[in-house]
Amino acid sequence: MVDRKKILLVDDSSTVLLMERMILSKSEYDVVTAKDGLEGVEKARAERPDLILMDVVMPRMDGFEACRKLREAEETATIPVIMVTTRGELASVETGYASGCNDYVTKPINGLELLAKVRSCLGQ
Amino acid sequence: MPSDPRSPRLVPDLASGGEKHRELQKVNERLRELVASLKSEQERLAEARASSLPTPTPPPMAGSEHGAIDLEKKRLVAELALAREAIDHASAERERLRLRLADIEAENRRICDEYVAVEEKSSELAQLFVALDRIHGALTRDEVLGALQEIVINLIGTEELAVLEVQGDRLAPIHTFGVDPEPLRDIALGAGTIGRTAATGVLHLAGRGEPTPEDRDLTACVPLKVGDRVYAVLAIFRLLGHKPGLTEADHAVFELLSSHAGIALHLRAQTARPAAAG
Structure with missing residues (x-):
């Protein structure tokens, strides 16, 4: 029996959530979603996903802050986080790594790149 | 003139005849042993020929060292021929496997390229679906x-x-x-x-x-x-x-x-x- 990994998608854009869901669902991943950083942290605690895809710019709590919160909590500290950022500039990427993310992808999302990074983070 | 068997000379003759008889018996026994060993050697050689294997060095015949050396040479030559044949076979097999590996690698590259193309197309279709869904939703x-x-x-x-x-x-x-x-x-x-x-x-x-x-x-x-x-x-x-x-x-x-x-x-x-x- 295949061990289906669960991925939490955190983004305030329905377009991005739908796009990510389409790319990941066809690759045998279970997907749960959250619309901002705060909901993302709550869902991460409740769902204990194997991986989180986290947008950066979101209402209520941005991706960097959400990532820091995840790292602070014992139950979510080790969940790998991939930041999904519109800006691929070095400063943004460095801030992401400083907040505890494991990797990042830039928008617009490239399906192959996203799948490769997801598989890498999941050790597949 | 034929000698009289009853003549006194017969005693020593008979005595020497008994010795000769025993000697003959011994010779006869050795001959039997020799025949038996030749038969067994013949059978062994027949088996060796049947299995196409070089015959092991036969026991050197008395005074036939030269023949034994020739036999050993022939055996070694046969072994060498077999070894060469095995090397040729292994070389051909290696070449066949090398070509097969090249074919598999080319096929692997082709499948990888196809996979990338399919994934790109899939991503493109997903984009179109998402765009349609968002606009009409x-x-x-x-x-x-x-x-x-x-x-x-x-x-x-x-x-x-x-x-x-x-x-x-x-x-x-x-x-x-x-x-x-x-x-x-x-x-x-x-x-x-x-x-x-x-x-x-x-x-x-x-x-x-x-x-x-x-x-x-x-x-x-x-x-x-x-x-x-x-x-x-x-x-x-x-x-x-x-x-x-x-x-x-x-x-x-x-x-x-x-x-x-x-x-x-x-x-x-x-x-x-x-x-x-x-």
């Missing part, structure tokens, strides 16, 4: 404009865009993001790239045709149509810094927006008016 004109903005930001890769509606012989911005709307107010139909796109209904992509000074930051101009009529124009300015240029997948999204976003805007405007009037 919007219930109001503002939602359509919001969906259009999200599609352009997240699927195309820009944070500078404007939607200009055709109003008579002029164009007016009804939605902007990341750009100053002032220079876009009151563009005449047919004037500049945006006006020309509205007048002709032809998709404009940067790098095709002569750019005008006001088009310096314009990457694409998409006519949003209702049938053959241009309802509005989607102007896309600078792409995100990490996006090198437009792709075939982007062109497909533009084609889809051209034929669907105009209809969605038109329909939501139509349904909004009676509600607003009521």
